[in-house]
Amino acid sequence: MxxxxxxxxxxxxxxxxxxxxxxxxxxxxxxxxxxxxxxxxxxxxxxxxxxxxxxxxxxxxxxxxxxxxxxxxxxxxxxxxxxxxxxxxxxxxxxxxxxxxxxxxxxxxxxxxxxxxxxxxxxxxxxxxxxxxxxxxxxRGQPDPVAEAQGVLDRLLGWLAFGANVLARGERIRAHELLAWVQGGLLRLARLEDGQTGHWVNPSRLAEWELGGAVLERYARTTGPLGDLERHYAEAWAWTAELAARLGLHVPPELARDLSPEPRR
Structure with missing residues (x-):
């Protein structure tokens, strides 16, 4: 009420x-x-x-x-x-x-x-x-986070690739803006893993109260000053890969190599 x-x-x-x-x-x-x-x-x-x-x-x-x-x-x-x-x-x-x-x-x-x-x-x-x-x-049926999870991950991977390219170009402010889309996908997958999908549509709502301290600490490592964007994107990719593995979701191996923080080939 x-x-x-x-x-x-x-x-x-x-x-x-x-x-x-x-x-x-x-x-x-x-x-x-x-x-x-x-x-x-x-x-x-x-x-x-x-x-x-x-x-x-x-x-x-x-x-x-x-x-x-x-x-x-x-x-x-x-x-x-x-x-x-x-x-x-x-x-x-x-x-x-x-x-x-x-x-x-x-x-x-x-x-x-x-x-x-x-x-x-x-x-x-x-x-x-x-x-x-x-x-x-x-x-109407309520959202089914399990059924939607792979789609969330697919979009998250797309935002990571977009942001990585913009950051490599040197558009740091734009890369910082795109990071918000990455974080939204991460929060949804973290909610699914944590069993806290009540705010699946708007995953940032009440996140501080509903998600565990480890999730919040991990989220904090994906955000911060413009000068640390390379680290934030690396942290976001690492968390994405871990969540995908624990949730049984598919990440194309070649894309995973390209998204790693190692120099591009």
Whole structure:
């Protein structure tokens, strides 16, 4: 269950009430950690509203009207890198609001199903289509980390090769950026080995609490200053090879030789 979060709960009530009272909005839902019972005082709130002509909805004005007369003040508004309006309220409480056309309702059934709670997600549904999509979402199979592990490793190897080439070219900042993708793959495989796959989709979430000290220490050896990138990539490759062996996953032998920190041939 979500802990007692009075500010989050107050904001959630305001957004839900505004969506239900707006005749333009045909469907609305909440999603994310707050609906999953996993939020804390640092979590954000996230919503989708559906209406004909969503581009004509002034999302900023809509949210400000919903917050009028409340303790909440918009400190900052921006559209994130994925085109979604975002708000930072007083106290750094964050709010994300997507506006979509009802034709996109079917997409909901294809969202990641882990931790989905349709009863807590549903805000408004004028014709039953959203409830039906949420029911389909709830009946989808949960992620199967064992079945997905080889694919995770394959992508991880690709990121290692990409990063190694960029680093060899001398683009250290870019190589540092790519290391984040490597680390994400490593965390997934480490979670699988550690039996901590509850946050398989977002493997860094609560990693400090869910993963053992040895895993965290190993992870720390894959990150650090730009000047140590060669060492970080070598550590990442060594950990990748060890995890693959312990999990019974396949690494092409020729690729393993090429990824070793020895001089290229």
């Amino acid at each position: 979500t802990p007692h979060l009075p500010r989050h709960q107050h904001l959630d009530r305001l957004i839900r009430e505004a969506a239900r009272n707006d005749p333009r909005i045909t469907h609305a839902l909440a999603y994310g950690s707050f609906t999953q019972g996993a939020a804390d005082g640092f979590s954000d709130l996230e919503y989708f509203v559906y209406l004909p002509g969503p581009a004509r909805l002034d999302v900023r004005a809509w949210v400000e009207a919903a917050l009028h007369g409340s303790p909440f003040v918009v400190r900052h508004f921006f559209v994130n890198d994925f085109g979604t309006p975002n708000f930072v309220l007083n106290g750094l409480l964050r709010l994300e609001l997507h506006a979509e056309a009802p034709a996109r309702l079917a997409d909901v059934a294809g969202w990641p199903a882990a931790h989905a709670d349709p009863a807590r997600m549903l805000v408004k549904d004028t014709d039953g289509r959203l409830a039906a999509a949420l029911r389909r979402l709830s009946t």
